[in-house]
Amino acid sequence: MGDARTLLVPDGLDGERIDAALARLFGLSRTKAADLALAGKVTVNGIPVSKSGRVRGGDVLDVTLPAVTPGSHVAIVAQPVPGMGIVHDDDDIVVVDKPIGVAAHASVGWTGPDVVGGLAAAGYRISTSGASERQGIVSRLDVGTSGLMVVAKSEYAYSRLKRAFKTRQVHKTYHALVQGLPDPMVGTIDAPIGRHPGHDYKFTVTERGKPAITHYEVIEAFRAASLLEIGLETGRTHQIRVHLAAVRHPCCGDPLYGGDPRLAARLGLERQWLHAVGLGFEHPGTGEWVTFSSPYPADLDGALEVLAADH
Numbered sequence: 001m002g003d004a005r006t007l008l009v010p011d012g013l014d015g016e017r018i019d020a021a022l023a024r025l026f027g028l029s030r031t032k033a034a035d036l037a038l039a040g041k042v043t044v045n046g047i048p049v050s051k052s053g054r055v056r057g058g059d060v061l062d063v064t065l066p067a068v069t070p071g072s073h074v075a076i077v078a079q080p081v082p083g084m085g086i087v088h089d090d091d092d093i094v095v096v097d098k099p100i101g102v103a104a105h106a107s108v109g110w111t112g113p114d115v116v117g118g119l120a121a122a123g124y125r126i127s128t129s130g131a132s133e134r135q136g137i138v139s140r141l142d143v144g145t146s147g148l149m150v151v152a153k154s155e156y157a158y159s160r161l162k163r164a165f166k167t168r169q170v171h172k173t174y175h176a177l178v179q180g181l182p183d184p185m186v187g188t189i190d191a192p193i194g195r196h197p198g199h200d201y202k203f204t205v206t207e208r209g210k211p212a213i214t215h216y217e218v219i220e221a222f223r224a225a226s227l228l229e230i231g232l233e234t235g236r237t238h239q240i241r242v243h244l245a246a247v248r249h250p251c252c253g254d255p256l257y258g259g260d261p262r263l264a265a266r267l268g269l270e271r272q273w274l275h276a277v278g279l280g281f282e283h284p285g286t287g288e289w290v291t292f293s294s295p296y297p298a299d300l301d302g303a304l305e306v307l308a309a310d311h
Helices: 018-026 030-038 115-121 155-166 237-247 261-267 298-311
Strands: 002-008 041-043 059-065 087-089 093-098 144-152 171-179 186-190 193-196 199-205 213-221 225-232 272-283 289-293
Touching: 018 030, 018 041, 018 186, 030 059, 093 115, 115 144, 144 155, 155 272, 171 199, 171 237, 186 237, 193 237, 199 237, 213 237, 225 237, 261 298
Parallel strands: 144 272
Antiparallel strands: 002 059, 041 059, 087 093, 093 144, 171 225, 171 272, 186 213, 193 199, 213 225, 272 289
């Protein structure tokens, strides 16, 4: 038994050998990919092919992957991601503007699209450092959080960026729409974050957690909510959402952490109002400081328009 997959060969892989294409699309070794072709588990446009056959952009590729056993890695699946923008691309890095409903990388239990798979489908070569399913990923955004992410394309870039994130030399700027008006309007939340004792998928402020520091400033105050600019010193999972909920100003549209579903419905939100608007770091190839920005997606803009009309 195995995992049967069918996909269109992206234009970026036009002319590649079968074993090379399989290796890039599914995170397999060239040897394993060749073995699958030899075993008759690979067809292109319905015709069995050898490992040295070539693919063309638009070909229909059918492959039966080995069954995934517990503890094994999650394979990369090349899957186009509609709406994912490429903000910058060079030999070392690619900066993407991630839409909502998209994970940073594949994981057990997640069957939706992800950034790594989207880049593979578009024919991008990324670093093979890190776990196989999250190659090139140096930082992540939640599925329901949109905005900027940088992915390493070279091994050198991966190493440099990983170190920069770890030593807090990367400037990450977020905007969040929260319920109510924080007091003070400029402040810092310094509280450790760990897993919630009652829910594996949820996090909370706890003495046993890891240090977490969030800086915020109110940009605009509305009748029912406030727009904040947020800077992070640390990058804990769900950090912004957990910290804002802890000070009783949860993100609008975030019922997991206390957001009012009635307000979310009025604002037309089906996810938390949280967007990674800015990213700045020392370019791993040139050494120059580079910055990138992302505009609000339509759903977040729409929520602000509803609030502005209430004034």
